[in-house]
Amino acid sequence: MVETNILFRRVPNADTAVQAAQQLKSTVDPIGQLDRITIYVGASLHAATLLLLIYAFFNRKYAPIRAKNILLTGLVLFAGIMVFVGDIATNGHVELVGVWSKCKVWCLWFRVFFAYTFSAAIGIRTYALYRVFVQHQPYRGFGFYVPIIGMFALVLAFCLTTQFISDEKTVKYVPELEFCTYVWAFRGACLGLLWVIWLVVFYFVFMIRNITSSFNERIESIVCCILALTIILFTTLMHTLHPEYPLNQSYRVANTFIDFCMCNVVIVVILGYPCFQCIFNRERYLEDWTAKLRADGLKKEYKVSTNTRSNTYPYAAMDDGDDEFQKSPAFWAARASSCQSIRTGTGWARMLNLQLAA
Structure with missing residues (x-):
């Protein structure tokens, strides 16, 4: 049966694609059933996690749920969903024609910027614990907001600067293969900044290792850091050893699965237990x-x-x-x-x- 859904049709000229792939010393796996399953599974998991967040929002007056900071947790989920949308394009799960061929939009803003936002939101949770439990300082005021504003200013400055740099020096579209590829210098800069953000988070998690909390925030932070370390190592190795991984179906599917699994696991780790208790053992x-x-x-x-x-x-x-x-x-x-x-x-x-x- 011929696939008619435009999201999953691969249309480059076969001879041209083979020649381009040979230049990249790679093979081209056409978009297929596994790509479709990846999108459907990712969308379903995000939808289920969104329902969990909505339930938590409507029960936010329940103290154990309120303690989880629903707005900040919502930012984590929103950023994760945006990264998933970016993965659909940058990892090559759809035909990159029309709006999907705008590589800088999907790679820089959806994939990179929101990956930083996701990481920073988790970092804010950890920094808040450090500020309150270790420094004995308020969760507000000039001293609290300056580091957060500085971090987001750095991320925004990086992305805005990249936006005005030529595609040939950042991320570019390869029409022969219909996929987006990162220039090595830009690839290294993106991964480097991501490592910097998470190293800061790791530092604060280490600093709060001895606190005692009724909210289990320390344990949640440690779990998030373990997940993040695993994924960052995987992503770094993937971009280093297989820079043209979107052309390989197994690699691109694995990359996307790991990304959206982390997002959903993080939200469940934060909200799952108090929401479960709210439903089945409330009082x-x-x-x-x-x-x-x-x-x-x-x-x-x-x-x-x-x-x-x-x-x-x-x-x-x-x-x-x-x-x-x-x-x-x-x-x-x-x-x-x-x-x-x-x-x-x-x-x-x-x-x-x-x-x-x-």
Whole structure:
């Protein structure tokens, strides 16, 4: 049967394609069923993960979910979806004609820029933990936002500068083979900046290795870093050893699968457990989670205020350097029983604006 879907038709002249492939010392695998399956599986996984995020958004008042910072997690998923769209073009899963042949759009902005955005969003989560738990500084203010703004400014400057450089020196379209190829210098610069971003993330994960958190953020950060290290190594080796990998069906499919699997696994690691508990064990898990939060507060770096008149726990917060933090657990228990609010500045749960129902 002749494939009629324009997304999956390969139309270059066969003789021309063979000659071009010989010049690249490569072979050309036509777009086929495996490419179609890759797109469908990736789209389905992203759709399922999006449903998870939507559920979390509508249940964001549930404290264990709210603690996951839904907006930042949404940015991670959005960036991952954009990378997947970029992969469809840059990895050669569709016929690169018409709008699909705009290599700089798909490679630079969808593939590169949003890969940086994805990485930076995870980095912000880790940096927030470092700032609050290690530096005992607020999750806001000049000192918090300057590094984040600086990182995004660097990424944006890199992409904007590349946009105005000739395609011959960055990423170009090969019409004979209908695929996009990176120039070596640009390829190295993209991978180098990606490594720099993740090395910064690895540093902050190392710095928070000893914190105790009721939100499991440390474990989530470690899992994300392990996934990222695996994928970055794979991508670096792929671009180094097989720079024309989009012409090989096995290589391009593997590259795309690894990318969209990482995105979806990261979101599930962050939101999966609290959402599962919200569905099947809502009240019991909230009680256990709140009890653990309060216990951590008495033992480590949280403070929990209990207001019996309002029947709520307004917030649990970290030490912001005040003298009262050094007082004993008995002091805090007595103060909580008298319905007085614990003095705190800018702690972990205030950072998340938690409202913990009793």
